Amino acid sequence: MLDEKAAGTVTSGAAPTRVLPPYPEADLMHVIDLLPPEERARYLEIREFLQTRIRAASIEYWNREEFPFGLLADMAKFGLGGLQTDGSTKLFKGLMYTEVARADVSLSALVGIHNELIVGMIDELGSPEQKRRWLPGLEAFTQLGAFALTEPDHGSDIAGGLSTTARRDGGEWVINGAKRWIGAGTIADFALVWARDESDGHVKGFIVETDRPGYSATKISNKIGLRIMQNADIVLDEVRIPLENLLPGATEFSRANELLRDSRAWVGWQAAGIQLAAFDIARSYALERKQFGKELARFQLVQQQLADILGNANASLSMMVELARIQQAGKLEMVQAAMCKATTTRLARSSVAMGRSLLGGNGITTDYEMAKLFGDAEILYTYEGSYEINSMIVARAVTGKSAFV
Numbered sequence: 001m002l003d004e005k006a007a008g009t010v011t012s013g014a015a016p017t018r019v020l021p022p023y024p025e026a027d028l029m030h031v032i033d034l035l036p037p038e039e040r041a042r043y044l045e046i047r048e049f050l051q052t053r054i055r056a057a058s059i060e061y062w063n064r065e066e067f068p069f070g071l072l073a074d075m076a077k078f079g080l081g082g083l084q085t086d087g088s089t090k091l092f093k094g095l096m097y098t099e100v101a102r103a104d105v106s107l108s109a110l111v112g113i114h115n116e117l118i119v120g121m122i123d124e125l126g127s128p129e130q131k132r133r134w135l136p137g138l139e140a141f142t143q144l145g146a147f148a149l150t151e152p153d154h155g156s157d158i159a160g161g162l163s164t165t166a167r168r169d170g171g172e173w174v175i176n177g178a179k180r181w182i183g184a185g186t187i188a189d190f191a192l193v194w195a196r197d198e199s200d201g202h203v204k205g206f207i208v209e210t211d212r213p214g215y216s217a218t219k220i221s222n223k224i225g226l227r228i229m230q231n232a233d234i235v236l237d238e239v240r241i242p243l244e245n246l247l248p249g250a251t252e253f254s255r256a257n258e259l260l261r262d263s264r265a266w267v268g269w270q271a272a273g274i275q276l277a278a279f280d281i282a283r284s285y286a287l288e289r290k291q292f293g294k295e296l297a298r299f300q301l302v303q304q305q306l307a308d309i310l311g312n313a314n315a316s317l318s319m320m321v322e323l324a325r326i327q328q329a330g331k332l333e334m335v336q337a338a339m340c341k342a343t344t345t346r347l348a349r350s351s352v353a354m355g356r357s358l359l360g361g362n363g364i365t366t367d368y369e370m371a372k373l374f375g376d377a378e379i380l381y382t383y384e385g386s387y388e389i390n391s392m393i394v395a396r397a398v399t400g401k402s403a404f405v
Contacts, residue, residue, distance in 0.1 A: 185232025
């Protein structure tokens, strides 16, 4: 008699129901077991929400390059707006970034930048008044901020080449310049603008409300990935802000670098998440799609691709678990963050390419999701320091020789 589980169904006297394949969550290294019980329970609850509410809903927003404002309230209910300040372990926070990316990479970019660079900057570098004014709304996702660092002519060399300026004029700062690729720049309530103080040459951080005269933001369209994230070109033309809008802890760029290091590490969690998503989609497709009279999952080449995708995903996740351990101990340096970001995004690029190939012609339409991941992986490979820049950071650290011009 054929075993019902082996056949992929169980019978209850009515319609058959699908049985999950072995290792349904693809966590072969049992990473979830490293979480304390309370965080594990919360993790499972949020993962279920992301997979049932966010994953499918994100596809049409991605296709249309629209932002899903209606999903923010639901995400806030699960605490995704306040991961930076809720006392969670580094491992839990990282796994949350992974699971949001597993559902949608654009929204994981929003959640990550929001927590690491907006909430984190204000919480660590802001004044008491700035914290009182902004943190409650940010943590509830009723307000959004934009991190405005990169410029049209300065990306990889932004630390030394930043050209946006700030000058004091009586009781105000006057900001002039342009920023590019700024996530949420068209929808944010304020931008954290990095500008060079004309008086001392130091790069400092300023809160610039987006409704101030002289601030304008234009959406960057026609992207191949991260299409839900509303990236923008920003122009700051004699924008006046009060003196108290300067972040008191961000009067030198070195303070920003500490948080940028953590943000670079965060992309590694995204890379693990997109690979788990690629495996989820590829395995499901291989078990359902039939060619030559049998499921794709029975073909050796398909099994090889599935094994490679899963191996890449678990290698990336395991690497990030070790990074979380180092980070929790306060020992994280830029070299580890750069190595993890470069390695995991390289593996992610490979994994989604295999996934796209496995789906054949169906791999080039977002109806089957893999094409969406294929485009998003290119963005992970490039932002928060390109693959090449991060590789050179690692090589500089281990050779003592800089290849930067």
